[in-house]
Amino acid sequence: MPELSGKRIILGLTGGIACYKSAELLRRLQDEGATVDVVMTAAASRFITAETMQALSGRPVWLDAWDARADNRMAHINLTRGADAVLIVPASTDFLAKLAHGLADDLLSTLCVARGAVPLLAAPAMNHEMWTHPATQRNAAQLLADGVTLIGPAEGSQACGETGSGRMMEPDQILRALVAFFQPKVLAGRQVLITAGPTSEPIDPVRVLTNRSSGRMGYALARAAAEAGARVTLVSGPTALPCPDGVSRIDVRRATEMRAAVMARAAQAHLFIAVAAVADWGIANPSAIKLKKQADGQPPVLDFVQNPDILAEVAALPDGPWCVGFAAETDHLHEHAQAKRARKGIPVIVGNLAQQAMDAEDTELVIFDRHGAQTLPRQSKLQAARALIGWIAAHQPSR
Incomplete structure (x- = not known):
């Protein structure tokens, strides 16, 4: 429309x-x-x-x-x-x-x-x-x-x-x-912290470990929150998307950089929405020079290290913001999303099927909280973001 x-x-x-x-x-x-x-x-x-x-x-x-x-x-x-x-x-x-x-x-x-x-x-x-x-x-x-x-x-x-x-x-x-x-100012006066996009973990100076996240959903939420009257800070992994109007963007690459940017601002936020597809693992031993093919055809040995769980860490803050997480799953969405919500100790998690949302302009979101699940209609990511912001504004308790 x-x-x-x-x-x-x-x-x-x-x-x-x-x-x-x-x-x-x-x-x-x-x-x-x-x-x-x-x-x-x-x-x-x-x-x-x-x-x-x-x-x-x-x-x-x-x-x-x-x-x-x-x-x-x-x-x-x-x-x-x-x-x-x-x-x-x-x-x-x-x-x-x-x-x-x-x-x-x-x-x-x-x-x-x-x-x-x-x-x-x-x-x-x-x-x-x-x-x-x-x-x-x-x-x-x-x-x-x-x-x-x-x-x-x-x-x-x-x-x-x-x-x-x-x-x-x-x-x-x-x-x-x-x-x-013309958008309802349902978040007027609130400070909102959002993560978006992928993270990029270096293997060597030219190769990275990353994922297919476009950042569109996170950027749509940043725009929708700003339209709703919030002061929005967007911590973004690598993406070619333009920063939404009225939003303060902080560019990062690695998961550790995203964590540092978030933790430096979490205490001042009323609401934290973790949309970024943070890489679960980083490379413990990235090479300082470009890795070359070996004569024997053997691949390089990479040691992996688990990245920090940014959302769980923010959720554990004693006086931290109200937290909303995202779960992009490929199967058993309801089971995995509710389990992730409980594991991270957050009140709300928003799920979708990755194969339907990645590289797409629209999405079907499912909101999970302690009362169960609510499915939003399939719509553009901006429309979905506005609907989600309206839901959050109606359910977020006063700080």
Whole structure:
């Protein structure tokens, strides 16, 4: 199901070269099921035409507070009634100042003042000197205090040729931020520690012992927890996945490195979700140089050492976080998962069949606790992660 199905979004454009990105954002919003009404300032129409936005949206574009298409001449009132959010992309320096001071001298600014309880989100876009100016920073702080959600800005190269903060977030980032905004904030105020991905145990400088974990489930849970309002730290083994928005990622390789990163942060966490496929064994004697084939055809002798049980160690902390483990099994899922839950001394373990989940975009999770098992429907890993986060929020006791 599209992420924004049934939502009506007012997309406001103000003056700035980043207006060209609003066309892509509009299509992305529609792809996710949103109905989009576009409102432009006069300055925005210097950078992109109303005809372009109307052709893309399939709906009339609004520019003038006195537009006669509104029977009561109150477009600033009519447009927000029934809207789910007002999204300003790009939000110029001037428009942020208007919002901060309640000015209403055109349709878009008047609409923002008259929107009532409709949420307002804005993606700032300006030269880095303009963004860091004390007045702009005061205005941004005031908007945050007023409950406005600011998306970005980012740092990077700018149209003026300079580099710094003030660059507008990319359309896909803005879309994710809007989707996240609508997610229930069931973990607000909580600190969540998550492990994800495989670990990689060196055999020699070029060979490793690892597994097929893609990290997708752990990264989906990190995104879902952040969307739910948590402060999320993700300790990740080697993976090519991008870090979810708003998540602090710590990159590790070996199981011992993952343990060190987790144990340094576990005491501050309210919730620990161990999703990583930690290698059960490491190599006790990794070679400092690349191992060569022997003339006699004999393979090298490798001595294995058992890696630490990170989840069990966190679960044993006297004042540690509430722990949720993961079990990827190939057979007898219910038996193995419940046995693992008891062995590690944790309240909840989430299981799935590895052959169905690895290299797949979707999964079927089973939640095991002392009351038994609950199977979630097969769905995308992000949808499954959101469902699991909702379940955890409803069952995690107050710390």
